[in-house]
């Protein structure tokens with residue numbers, strides 16, 4: 001089909017929603033390393049994970065072999081309320097940049113949570129309900145995950161307890177109210193409601209909290225209450241699996257119009273949206289059916305892929321979670337107050353870490369001010385006010401399109417537009433006022449974080 005015929009928005013019909021999630025691990029030659037018990041350093045078993053996680057989700061976490069995992073009917077029904085998500089041809093952005101490149105983005109901001117996180121929240125709540133649990137606990141940084149999970153829990157009638165990083169709790173009061181509206185209980189972290197929270201408060205009374213710390217509190221809260229489990233919004237393989245609905249819809253839409261992306265770009269916090277977007281394309285690459293360039297974009301202030309080490313590390317500050325082999329800056333790394341709250345995690349999903357280490361994916365880091373410049377330019381021509389996290393992908397997509405302008409190449413660029421930025425008005429204000437700063441950690445900062453990585457045989461850094 002010729003490009004003239006491609007509409008601004010490609011919508012799929014309801015019955016084109018994928019019937020299964022795609023498990024890219026099945027096609028990987030080098031599988032991601034298993035989660036390890038932090039005490040024995042042996043791979044975590046199903047039984048060891050059971051007190052913390054939902055049974056079905058553990059099975060998904062440990063499943064490296066089944067290529068397709070069927071999406072239960074109830075989850076597909078929920079997906080139909082806001083999916084399939086549109087694939088947009090950024091004609092206006094192309095025109096503005098005067099590039100011969102063709103730019104597409106998959107838009108995940110069309111739901112109240114404002115991001116892709118609802119795709120996994122609804123799946124996790126479903127499995128918790130199926131297991132007969134009373135409720136779930138979780139952490140939230142910027143608030144998108146807490147919103148998504150509270151929506152999913154209210155749908156299934158589950159109790160939901162959210163530990164929200166204290167700085168965000170104070171800076172984003174409206175996120176907080178959305179979460180409360182959906183019936184979740186929300187606690188600023190660190191709090192005095194858990195042992196680990198009290199310990200952190202005693203040591204750092206002034207701390208604004210961190211994602212790693214909120215995770216430790218949520219895990220402790222789940223373990224202490226019968227009928228509760230802990231759920232996580234990113235980083236884990238199960239989350240990446242649920243997010244493949246993004247990539248599967250995209251590949252269906254592109255195949256329908258005969259479009260083949262040359263470059264696929266996504267922002268990377270814990271890695272779930274990027275992993276979900278690229279997985280089906282990566283599958284084709286791994287099976288030798290097609291080739292693509294994949295680019296992970298992270299903030300220069302929290303550069304786990306571009307400046308971290310590929311080692312086993314703690315997933316949380318309190319060291320109560322299993323060890324994961326991943327690109328990490330160390331669980332004690334304290335990212336500077338960057339406005340892209342969803343990208344402030346010290347580590348990276350282990351599938352993406354392995355793919356990056358195997359040179360199947362590239363990574364790039366970008367500074368905050370240039371990200372907001374790109375966000376502003378995008379908003380002015382494409383209409384959507386992007387989330388700061390998503391704008392990292394916009395920035396690199398624009399850079400690649402401008403390269404095409406220099407070389408005259410008509411490349412096809414695809415990026416993930418993970419969400420909207422309506423709750424990030426302080427960030428936009430700082431940018432509009434010209435008071436936004438860029439902080440890049442020094443070698444010393446990086447080394448300080450990495451010093452906290454656990455040392456044991458075969459975990460040299």
Ligand SMILES: *Cc1c(COP(=O)(O)O)cnc(C)c1O
Pocket residue numbers: 114115116117144145233234235267268269270271272273274342343387389390418419420
């Ligand atoms: C949470 C979030 C991200 C980053 O999380 P990943 O797991 O890396 O996808 C990106 N964009 C938005 C809008 C988010 O809410």
